[in-house]
Every structure is written in C-alpha cells, then in structure tokens.
Amino acid sequence: MKIASTPSLFIFAALLCEVKPLIQQQQLTKYPGKHPFGIYANQQRVVVITGIGKVAMAGAVGYALSLFSGDPQAILLNIGIAGHRRHPLGSLFLADKIIDKDSGKSFYPQLPFKVSCQTAAIQTLSKPLTDYHEDYLCDMEASAFYEIAGKFSSNELIHSLKIVSDNAQSSPAQINEALVVDWLTQQLEAIEKVISALLKLVQHLPASDDSLLQLLTRQFHFTSSNTIKLKGLLQRWQVLNAPAEFDLQAFNAKNGKDLIAQLERQLQQNDFYL
Numbered sequence: 001m002k003i004a005s006t007p008s009l010f011i012f013a014a015l016l017c018e019v020k021p022l023i024q025q026q027q028l029t030k031y032p033g034k035h036p037f038g039i040y041a042n043q044q045r046v047v048v049i050t051g052i053g054k055v056a057m058a059g060a061v062g063y064a065l066s067l068f069s070g071d072p073q074a075i076l077l078n079i080g081i082a083g084h085r086r087h088p089l090g091s092l093f094l095a096d097k098i099i100d101k102d103s104g105k106s107f108y109p110q111l112p113f114k115v116s117c118q119t120a121a122i123q124t125l126s127k128p129l130t131d132y133h134e135d136y137l138c139d140m141e142a143s144a145f146y147e148i149a150g151k152f153s154s155n156e157l158i159h160s161l162k163i164v165s166d167n168a169q170s171s172p173a174q175i176n177e178a179l180v181v182d183w184l185t186q187q188l189e190a191i192e193k194v195i196s197a198l199l200k201l202v203q204h205l206p207a208s209d210d211s212l213l214q215l216l217t218r219q220f221h222f223t224s225s226n227t228i229k230l231k232g233l234l235q236r237w238q239v240l241n242a243p244a245e246f247d248l249q250a251f252n253a254k255n256g257k258d259l260i261a262q263l264e265r266q267l268q269q270n271d272f273y274l
Contacts, residue, residue, distance in 0.1 A: 006068070006071045006074075007041065007042075007043070007044055007045060007046045007068055007071070007074070008044055008045075008071060008073075008074055008075060008199070008202070009044060009045045009046070009074065009075045009077070009195065009199075010045075010046045010047075010048065010064060010065065010068075010074055010075070010076050010077070011045070011046070011047045011048070011077045011078075011079055012047075012048045012050055012057065012060060012061055012064070012076070012077070012078050012079075012141075012145055013047070013048070013049060013050065013078070013079050013080050014049075014050055014051060014052045014053075014056070014057065014080050014140070014141050015049065015052070015080070015180070016038065016049050017177040017180040017181050017184075018079060018080045018081060018180055018184065019047050019049070019079055019184070020181050020184070021181060021184045021185045021188055022047060022079070022184070022188065022191070023040050023047055025188060026042065026045055027042065028040035028041055028042050028045060028047055029041070029042070031046075035063075035067075036059070036060075036063065037049060037050055037051070037059075037060045037063060037064065039064065039067075046064060046068060048060050048061075048064045050141070052140060052141070053126070053140050053141065054100075054124065054126065054140065054141060054143065054144035055144070056141075057078075057141040057144040057145050057148075058144040058145075058147070058148045061076075061144075061145060061148040061149055061152075062148055065149075065152045065228060066228060071153075071231075072152075072153065072154070072231035072232045072234065072235035073153065073154060073157065073202050073205060073235060074152070074153045074157065075153070075157045075195070075198045075199070075202065076145075076149040076152065076153050076157060076158045076159075077158075077159055077160070077161060077194075077195070078141060078142055078145040078146070078149075078159070078160040078161070079160075079161045079162075079184075079191065080139060080141060080142075080160075080161075080162060080163070081139070081162065081163050081164070081165035081166075081175070081180060081183075082122060082137040082138055082139040082142075082162040082163070082164060082165065083128075083129065083130075083132055083137065083138045083139075083164070083165060083166040083167060083172065084120075084132060084136075084137050084138065084164050084167055085132035085133070085134055085167060085168050086134075086167060086168065087120075087137075087164045087167060088164065088167075089164055089165065089166070089167065089170055089179075089183070090163060090164065090182075090183040090186060090187070091118065091163065091164045092117050092118065092161065092162070092163050092187045092190050092191070093117065093118050093119060093120040093137060093161070093162050093163075093164070094109075094111075094115055094117055094118070094119045094120075094159060094160070094161055094194060095109055095119070095120065095121070095122045095137075095142060095159065095160040095161075095162065096108070096109060096111065096119040096120065096121060097109075097121035097122070098121070098122050098124065098142045098143050098146050098160060099121065099122065099123045099124065099136065099143065100124050100143035100144075100147075101123055101124060101125045101126070102125070102126055103143075105143065105147070107143065107146045107147065107150075109146070109155065109158065109159055109160070110155050110156045112156055112201065113156075113197040113198065113200070113201045114197055115194075115197075116190060116193040116194060116197065117161075117190050117193075117194065120136070120137050120162075121135060121136045121137070122136060122137045122138075122139055122142045122143075122160060122162060123136035123137070123138050123139075124138075124139055124140060124141065124142045124143035124144070125138060125139075125140060126140070127140075128140070128172055130166075130171060130172065132167065132168060137162050137164070139162060142160045142162070145160060146158060146160065150232075150236075151229045151232060151233070151264070152228060152229060152231075152232040153232045153235070153236075154205065154232070154235050154236045154239050155236060156201060156205065156239065157198060157201070157202065157205075159194070159198070161191060161194065163180075163183045163184065163187060165179075165180065165183070205235075205239060212234060212246055213227075213230065213231055213234060216230065216234075216248070216256075216259070217230075219248075220253070220255055220256030220259060221255070221256050222256045222260075226256060226257070226260060229260060230256075230259075230260060230263075233260065233263040233264065233267065234246070234263075236267050237263060237266075237267060240267065251263070
C-alpha cells in the first residue's frame with residue numbers, strides 16, 4: 001500500500017521520543033498496514049522509527065524509501081540524540097562530517113544553504129560510549145543513515161541533526177524519555193529552519209530527467225526498489241555533472257544491477273566521500 005502522493009520529506013529516528021514533538025506538531029498519523037518499523041505520515045512528511053543501531057537504521061531507510069513513491073529530490077533527515085564530552089545538554093548540531101568508527105569510512109554532508117544552527121562532526125559506533133572523543137559527537141546510527149540514504153536522493157538533501165543528551169558531567173544513564181521530548185520541543189523551531197532551507201534548496205536543483213529514467217528502465221530490468229535507487233543516482237549525477245549529458249555507452253553496463261553499481265562507484269569518487 002502506498003500513500004496517494006509522493007512525500008518530499010523523510011525523517012528517521014531511532015526512538016519515538018526523539019521525534020514525538022515533530023509528529024504531534026505536524027499532526028502525523030500512524031501509517032496503515034503491518035510494517036517492521038513505526039511509520040507516521042501525511043501527504044508531505046514521513047517519520048520512521050527505526051530502532052537503535054546501524055543495522056536497524058539501514059534497514060528502515062531502505063524499507064521506507066521503497067515503500068513510498070520515490071522522489072529523487074526527497075529531503076532525508078536523521079534526527080536523534082548524541083553524546084559529547086563538553087557540549088551542553090539539549091544543544092542542537094547539524095553534522096558536517098560523519099565517521100563510521102567500525103569501517104573507517106568518512107562522509108561529508110554538503111551544506112549549500114544557510115545553516116541556522118551549530119555544526120559538528122559525528123562519530124558513529126556500534127555500542128554506547130562514555131569515554132567521549134574531544135572533537136566528535138557520538139551516536140549509533142548516523143553513518144548507516146547517510147550511506148543508505150545516499151542511494152535514494154541527492155547528497156545536498158541528506159543530513160543528520162543531533163541533540164546532545166549526555167556528556168562528561170551527565171551520563172547516558174540519566175537520559176529519560178521526558179528529557180528527550182523536552183529537548184526536542186525546545187529545538188523544534190531550529191529544526192524547522194533547517195527543513196525550510198532544504199525546501200528552498202530543492203527549488204534550485206536541476207529537475208530530474210524522467211525521460212532518461214524511462215529509457216534506462218526500458219533497456220534494463222530493474223526491481224521496484226532499484227528503480228527508486230536509480231532515480232536518486234541519476235539526480236545526483238546531474239547535480240555533479242551538469243550541463244554534460246548522460247552517456248550510457250560510457251558505462252558499458254551488462255544489466256541494470258551493473259549500471260547501478262557503476263553509477264554508485266562514479267558518484268562516490270565525485271562526492272565528498274572518503
């Protein structure tokens with residue numbers, strides 16, 4: 001079952017309390033049907049409760065973006081809490097770098113818009129950490145979110161917003177649902193400013209080339225989820241390579257899966273990705 005229109009904003013959070021004020025403010029309702037993740041939606045926005053950890057986040061991003069009609073210019077946000085050695089509890093940060101502690105990969109979100117809040121680097125770990133890094137926020141989902149989200153939309157529209165929930169003076173054991181809801185409520189206006197900036201940015205991005213998508217889907221077989229993924233890859237390719245035209249012969253793809261793999265490799269080389 002798919003929603004009638006194509007939502008333009010997807011928000012992913014590990015826990016309900018991390019986005020409960022947003023759900024209430026936007027009057028989102030539980031999405032009908034049986035799903036492995038909690039989903040709340042209206043015609044424009046979708047909020048997904050993923051569960052804690054990288055595996056849960058990656059699965060939820062792929063599931064939700066395959067469930068709904070694919071918009072190659074969808075805004076994809078990860079909102080949640082994170083620890084830091086010295087930043088005050090309740091302070092909001094937009095990620096300007098995301099590091100996966102396990103794999104060593106680093107991602108650099110693009111910020112071609114006026115940033116209305118503080119920015120910081122995030123280090124994603126598999127387990128909670130109390131020995132805080134001096135320079136990084138610490139969480140358990142951001143790197144998985146960013147890596148999978150990049151297969152579905154343009155990097156300019158994929159971002160992670162974190163609220164500091166614990167630090168050297170206040171341990172994770174002191175976090176509770178009421179505190180998280182209160183921190184989020186206090187930061188609603190700042191979060192909406194980031195969303196508004198991204199909605200304005202979408203208006204200035206090149207429109208997706210549906211004729212090219214149709215040509216490729218006629219030439220190669222793609223599953224429904226891979227068609228959505230292809231839309232996002234073509235959008236990112238156009239942003240990075242405009243005004244050049246897409247040359248399919250340069251890829252010499254054997255099939256649709258091979259074309260997607262080649263596009264991903266090329267975009268990884270061109271994006272701010274190490």
